[in-house]
Amino acid sequence: MGGSHRDSRSFFLPLTASGIKMSEICPMGAEFFKSKPDTDFMPLTHTKELFAKALKGKYALGAFNVNNMELLQGIVEACEEEKAPLMLQISKGARQYANPVYLKKLIEAAVSLSNIPIAVHLDHGDTFELCKDCIDEGFTSVMIDASHEPFEKNVEICRRVVEYAHKHDCVVEGELGHLVGAQFDDGEEGGNYSRSGHYTNPEEAVKFVRMSGVDSLAVAIGNSHGAYKFKGEQHLDLERLKAIKQALMDAGLGDYPLVLHGASSVPKDLVEEINRYGGKMGTDTAGVPEADIEVARRTGCTKVNIDTDLRLAMTAAIRKAFADNPKEFDPRKFLGPARTKVKELVRHKVRNVLCCSGHAFD
Numbered sequence: 001m002g003g004s005h006r007d008s009r010s011f012f013l014p015l016t017a018s019g020i021k022m023s024e025i026c027p028m029g030a031e032f033f034k035s036k037p038d039t040d041f042m043p044l045t046h047t048k049e050l051f052a053k054a055l056k057g058k059y060a061l062g063a064f065n066v067n068n069m070e071l072l073q074g075i076v077e078a079c080e081e082e083k084a085p086l087m088l089q090i091s092k093g094a095r096q097y098a099n100p101v102y103l104k105k106l107i108e109a110a111v112s113l114s115n116i117p118i119a120v121h122l123d124h125g126d127t128f129e130l131c132k133d134c135i136d137e138g139f140t141s142v143m144i145d146a147s148h149e150p151f152e153k154n155v156e157i158c159r160r161v162v163e164y165a166h167k168h169d170c171v172v173e174g175e176l177g178h179l180v181g182a183q184f185d186d187g188e189e190g191g192n193y194s195r196s197g198h199y200t201n202p203e204e205a206v207k208f209v210r211m212s213g214v215d216s217l218a219v220a221i222g223n224s225h226g227a228y229k230f231k232g233e234q235h236l237d238l239e240r241l242k243a244i245k246q247a248l249m250d251a252g253l254g255d256y257p258l259v260l261h262g263a264s265s266v267p268k269d270l271v272e273e274i275n276r277y278g279g280k281m282g283t284d285t286a287g288v289p290e291a292d293i294e295v296a297r298r299t300g301c302t303k304v305n306i307d308t309d310l311r312l313a314m315t316a317a318i319r320k321a322f323a324d325n326p327k328e329f330d331p332r333k334f335l336g337p338a339r340t341k342v343k344e345l346v347r348h349k350v351r352n353v354l355c356c357s358g359h360a361f362d
């Protein structure tokens with residue numbers, strides 16, 4: 001997928017003017033945008049290109065969930081201003097909520113109006129069919145999440161998606177372990193790392209990657225989704241993460257890309273703002289400390305998934321707008337501030353936590 005958009009000046013030229021066809025630069029992008037003539041849109045950037053550069057540059061990619069226009073605009077504007085490469089991810093629920101065509105068209109607009117590399121990823125694909133649909137639509141990567149299945153079955157399901165994806169120049173994220181949070185891990189058994197527990201076992205990770213052929217691996221190291229991640233001590237098992245990375249390296253799998261799901265930090269100020277303006281979030285909200293994400297990034301978590309923090313930012317801004325202007329009924333007056341709040345949050349993440357600011361044109 002080389003050379004897609006490195007020169008920001010030529011980026012703005014219609015591709016017809018340069019004689020380059022989108023389909024020649026990024027077939028996935030051309031597929032994603034197939035309703036458009038093969039002329040005047042920059043393609044998506046392939047996930048594998050973003051991963052390779054992130055691993056080399058030792059930064060993490062923010063994989064931000066999108067399901068509406070304001071979220072998308074806030075994320076893309078922040079990354080644009082920060083010159084940060086970006087992964088947009090779409091869940092099954094997002095497709096159901098917004099309709100895949102709307103999402104695709106919104107992203108098409110974002111890509112055509114921006115000057116940064118953008119990849120599009122399916123988040124938590126739960127069936128081969130959903131993954132296939134997204135591959136056919138031109139997503140640059142998909143996740144098949146069969147982590148709830150026994151090891152062998154997980155491998156088998158991933159293998160099937162990988163075979164289809166690789167034939168269509170798409171890459172695949174698998175998951176091993178259960179994202180149930182730190183408090184539910186059922187302890188150590190059979191050596192240093194639990195085999196029967198919910199956390200990812202380093203030796204099994206090697207076996208899983210080899211047998212399934214997945215291109216990146218989501219790990220379970222005490223992470224979980226949502227705004228209530230920890231009871232008690234608020235930390236990821238970063239030693240385990242290092243052991244997983246090392247085991248993959250020792251097995252000859254190189255600087256293998258790991259993925260951290262459930263990476264929202266659940267900022268206290270956002271929760272307080274929500275509650276100040278009428279929200280009722282519990283006192284036990286807890287996210288991943290930013291210092292942990294920092295270590296995860298340095299350890300080789302190449303893709304860091306963030307959704308909850310975006311939701312909190314939007315909700316805080318909307319609640320505040322409603323409280324400040326109870327007579328207002330123009331949606332732009334609350335969706336606008338929500339978009340701005342998302343933008344501020346993403347700017348902070350890419351600049352201070354993921355350290356991918358300034359890497360868009362590496």
Ligand code: G3H
Nearest residue numbers: 065091093094225307308
């Ligand atoms: O991990 C799941 C993401 O936060 C997406 O959530 O399935 O509610 O869209 P969703």
Ligand code: 13P
Nearest residue numbers: 226261262263264307308
């Ligand atoms: P959070 O709920 O921590 O934002 O995690 C999102 C995620 O992992 C999406 O796949």
Ligand code: ZN
Nearest residue numbers: 225261262305
């Ligand atoms: Zn997730």
